[in-house]
Amino acid sequence: MMQQKSKHQGTWVVLASMLLVLVLGSVHAFSVFLEPMERHFQVSRSQVSLTYSFTLLTLTVGVLFGHRLYGLLRPAGFAIAVCTLALIGALIAASANHIATVWFGYSLLFGFANGLGYGFALQISAQSNLDNKGFVMGLVTASYALGAVLSPWPLAFALSTFGLVGAMLSLALVLLLIMPIAGGLLDLAQAELHVSASNHQNSESVDKQAVFFFWLAFGLAVMAGLMATGHATAIAQQAGLDKRLMLIAPSVLALFSMAGSLLGGWIADRISFRVTLTLLPLLSAVSLLLLSLFLIDSSVLFGLGVIGFAYGAIISVYPAAIATRFGVVEGVRIYGKVFIAWGIAGFLGPWVAGKLYDIHADYRPALIVASIAGICSALCIGSIKPKSDAKFDNLLVPKSNTIPCKTKKTRKPRRMVNTNKPIKTTLSSCCPTDRA
Numbered sequence: 505m506m507q508q509k510s511k512h513q514g515t516w517v518v519l520a521s522m523l524l525v526l527v528l529g530s531v532h533a534f535s536v537f538l539e540p541m542e543r544h545f546q547v548s549r550s551q552v553s554l555t556y557s558f559t560l561l562t563l564t565v566g567v568l569f570g571h572r573l574y575g576l577l578r579p580a581g582f583a584i585a586v587c588t589l590a591l592i593g594a595l596i597a598a599s600a601n602h603i604a605t606v607w608f609g610y611s612l613l614f615g616f617a618n619g620l621g622y623g624f625a626l627q628i629s630a631q632s633n634l635d636n637k638g639f640v641m642g643l644v645t646a647s648y649a650l651g652a653v654l655s656p657w658p659l660a661f662a663l664s665t666f667g668l669v670g671a672m673l674s675l676a677l678v679l680l681l682i683m684p685i686a687g688g689l690l691d692l693a694q695a696e697l698h699v700s701a702s703n704h705q706n707s708e709s710v711d712k713q714a715v716f717f718f719w720l721a722f723g724l725a726v727m728a729g730l731m732a733t734g735h736a737t738a739i740a741q742q743a744g745l746d747k748r749l750m751l752i753a754p755s756v757l758a759l760f761s762m763a764g765s766l767l768g769g770w771i772a773d774r775i776s777f778r779v780t781l782t783l784l785p786l787l788s789a790v791s792l793l794l795l796s797l798f799l800i801d802s803s804v805l806f807g808l809g810v811i812g813f814a815y816g817a818i819i820s821v822y823p824a825a826i827a828t829r830f831g832v833v834e835g836v837r838i839y840g841k842v843f844i845a846w847g848i849a850g851f852l853g854p855w856v857a858g859k860l861y862d863i864h865a866d867y868r869p870a871l872i873v874a875s876i877a878g879i880c881s882a883l884c885i886g887s888i889k890p891k892s893d894a895k896f897d898n899l900l901v902p903k904s905n906t907i908p909c910k911t912k913k914t915r916k917p918r919r920m921v922n923t924n925k926p927i928k929t930t931l932s933s934c935c936p937t938d939r940a
C-alpha cells in the first residue's frame with residue numbers, strides 16, 4: 505500500500521525531478537545544432553533535421569515503456585542510470601565522424617534516456633505529493649520547458665568556441681555533475697515509485713474507451729503547440745517582424761509554455777480536470793483562429809504566447825488528470841500509452857504545417873487546421889464517461905474527501921435538583937465523531 509510521504513520528503517523528490525528534467529529539456533533546443541552539424545558533416549538540412557525527428561521517436565518510446573523499467577532499480581539508482589545513458593549518448597555524438605553516429609548516440613541513447621527521465625520524474629513527484637500532484641507535475645513540466653529556454657545560450661557559446669565536439673562534451677559534463685545530486689536527493693527522501701503489475705491488461709477496472717479518448721484528446725490538443733514550436737520563427741517572419749523580433753518568437757512561446765506548466769497544475773488542483781482539459785484546447789483554438797485573421801506585426805507574439813501557455817498547461821495537466829482518473833499506480837502505465845499521441849503529433853503537426861505552407865505559401869491554413877484540432881480535443885474530453893470522482897468530473901474540486909456536516913443543536917436540559925441522578929441528553933448529529 506502506498507503511503508503519503510512527509511512534506512520534506514516530497515520536496516526533495518520534486519527538487520531532484522526538476523533538476524533532472526532541467527538538463528534533459530535541452531533536447532528541445534536542438535535548433536542551435538542545425539547549421540553547425542551541416543558544416544561539420546557536410547550534409548543537408550533535412551538530414552540534420554532527422555536527428556531531432558528520431559529523438560522525438562525514441563523519447564516517446566522511453567515514456568511508453570518506462571513503467572516496465574522503473575521498478576528494476578530504486579529511484580535514486582534509476583535517476584543515475586538515466587543520466588549515465590544520456591551521458592554515453594552525448595559522448596558518442598561528440599566522437600561522431602558521420603551523421604549516422606549522431607543518430608545512434610544522440611537520437612537513440614540520449615533521446616530514449618530523455619523519455620525515461622521525463623516520465624519517471626513526473627510519476628515519482630506525483631506519488632510523493634498526493635495532495636497536490638497537479639501542482640508538482642506542473643513544476644516538473646515547467647522545469648523541463650525551462651531547460652529548453654536556458655540551454656540555447658550555453659550551447660551556442662560552446663558551439664562557437666569549441667565546435668560541435670565541445671558542445672556535446674559540455675552536455676556530457678553537465679549530466680555528470682547533476683547525476684550525484686539528483687540521486688542523492690532521491691536517496692535522502694527514501695523515494696519509492698509504485699507501478700502496476702505486468703498482467704495489467706487483464707484488469708477489468710480500466711475503462712479502455714476512456715483511455716482511447718484521453719489519447720486522442722491529448723494528441724489533438726498538443727498539435728497546435730508543436731506546430732507553433734516548429735514554425736514560430738517562420739510565422740513571425742510572415743507577420744512582418746524584423747529579424748530581431750523573429751528570433752524572440754520561439755523564446756516567447758517557450759516562456760509562456762513554462763508559465764502554463766506552472767499555472768496549469770495549480771488551476772487543476774482547484775477546478776476539475778474535465779473542465780480544465782476542455783477549456784485549455786479551446787483557449788488555444790480561439791488564439792489560433794484570431795492569429796489566422798490578424799497575422800500582422802507584433803500581435804503574432806501575443807498569439808504565440810497564448811498558444812504556448814495553453815500547450816504548457818495541457819502537457820502538465822494531462823498526467824495529473826490520468827493519475828486522478830485511473831489512480832497514481834495504474835496511471836503510470838496509462839500515461840505512457842497516452843503519450844504516444846504526443847510523439848505522433850510531434851511528427852504530423854510540424855509536417856502538416858510545412859506541407860500546407862508549401863501549397864499555399866501562407867501559414868493561415870495551418871493555423872485554421874490547428875484550431876479545429878483544439879476544438880476536437882475538447883469534444884473528446886466531453887465524450888469520456890463520467891465517473892464517481894469529484895476531482896475529475898465536478899466543476900470545483902472539494903477541499904477534502906469528506907463533506908462537512910452541521911450538527912443539529914438541541915436545547916440544554918434543565919438542571920435537576922437531585923444532582924446524584926444522571927441526566928440523559930440526546931444530540932442528533934450526522935457526524936459519528938460529534939459528542940454532546
